[in-house]
Amino acid sequence: MASATTAPPGTPALPPVAAQSFLGFTRAQAIALLLMIAALIVCPFFLYPQFLMKLLCFALFACAFNLLIGYVGLLSFGHAAYFGMGSYVAAHAAKVWGLTPELAILLGGASGAVLGLAFGWIAIRRQGIYFAMITLALAQMVYFFCLQAPFTHGEDGIQAIPRGHLLGLIDLRADMSLYWFIAGLFLAGFLLIHRIIHSPFGQVLTAIRENEPRATSLGYRTDDYKLVAFVLSAGIAGIAGGAKSIVVGIATLTDVHWTMSGEVVLMSLLGGLGTLFGPVLGAATIVSMQTYLAPFGAWVTVIQGCIFVLCVLAFRAGIVGEIGRMLRVRL
Amino acid sequence: MVSFQPRRRRSGNEADRVRDYILETEGLTKEFRGFVAVSDVSLRIRRGSIHGLIGPNGAGKTTCFNLLTKFMQPTRGVIRYDGRDITRMPPARVARLGLVRSFQISAVFPHLTVLENVRIALQRERGGSYDFWRSDAVLRRYDERAMALLGDVGLTTYAQAPAGTLPYGRKRALEIATTLALEPVLMLLDEPTAGMTHEDVDRIVELVRRVAQGRTVLMVEHNLKVVEGLCDAITVLTRGRVLAEGPYAEVSRNPEVIAAYLGSDPSVSGGSQGGVAAHA
């Protein structure tokens, strides 16, 4: 067995890792990515752009949530706080301050990140269910803040948010113009999350998820890494929330309500925790159900509950997780 | 208590002591809700030596390791490492100073490949790896050194396998390779041969002997044959207290030590009674 020490310098000591093909995507992931991009391009010609844009905002939100639960092993049960704060701040910035949509959304992301830093700092030292409870409690505080604060307009929310001009140049009032912007934003966020997972930082995160005491014993300040991941996740959730308010034109208490935190858990779980594409598919399923089953009224909630139970009992790995298992690939 | 060196007073030549001893504890105590797991332990680990920590199950050896590596905060006592008081330091900081532990239950990152396991440790030399925007392709520059380390512990062929799929003995070897990647000054090994087959034990003993060159090793070990063959000095712990300390030959003759071993859990492996008595 020739060890690396005997190999002449310059020759790769290792066979290239079979699974790693392109920028850290496995072959299966690269194919799925191309399919997703194709769907992003084709879908608006067959489905309502308004519906698709909403779907993409929630997909990004779910991806941000999955970054924490799937890759760090942290169950945040208060992610609505960052989504909702992003939504309100972007709405306020676009409507009252007249900021361009991309700046408003970015500001929404920043406010999500700042909130994430404060809350993460408090919560990160707790383990397991205590972590979930604290994130939930803090998110409830944000809800009551939004209920009372003047700029959120209480029960009415911020309405008639202008879509504005992208970079001050491109008019986004036409649905298709806004769609391309939102699709691009979603794809950028999605790729950013993939990069985070496949970065030196992501390697340490994986190590922490797999065996935190061992990571500590190797000299990593694990709380710091978890906090950075938390801030990133909250920031991306804020961007998703900001984008959502620009798309729908309103920011309301629904965005910060605890049921929103529950919904993002459901989306990720349904799609497959810890898979790259799972949250996207999970969000697509839930948003589709909410849109197309809307005539059934309260039954939507019942159906969602049933799906949740079914997932927990039968499809632990979620849709994408199960597909990956059947095809024996990582998605 | 058997002391193989007359104790120098604290007011003695500080520099000499730091030069001689890499690690010292004074009155180290850990209580768990009234139960004293480690009681007034004063250890001195000679620089460059292999030091054994032995004692029956529940004696407090692992707790000692947790205290020394700051995974637990002592109730009382002082820990000095390389002339510096580390009693209040967080565990990651202690690790970065070169005091690195392994775990009694084998600690690998099961879903990372064997190569990636070692690389996580090598990656430490970048400082903090907070660069989430950079591709992990930058870590490939550590591959060669990681492979060399894997070669040292005989794991070259397993490099691309997920660490979780390794047989038990190989996991321990991987753990040692990962620990070595940090180039520790003082290495703490908690029962590195526990639950291993004979060949695996021999391989680990050989490995420990080799890696102990140029560093200090403190190891918990039940197999007294291994202890006798490897350790320059041993400390015997029972019920949280130091019973004896000194070279193996000397300590194993101590009647109190023999009594403690005879009177204790016979499941202590490695023919403990026979081991101690035979060399009495």
Ligand SMILES: Nc1ncnc2c1ncn2[C@@H]1O[C@H](COP(=O)(O)OP(=O)(O)O)[C@@H](O)[C@H]1O
């Ligand atoms: N975290 C803990 N909480 C309470 N008791 C503990 C804890 N860790 C260890 N102990 C107790 O301390 C004693 C010493 O344990 P340990 O250090 O693991 O012994 P050894 O490694 O020598 O077998 C045991 O009685 C054990 O039950």
Ligand SMILES: [Mg+2]
């Ligand atoms: Mg132990």
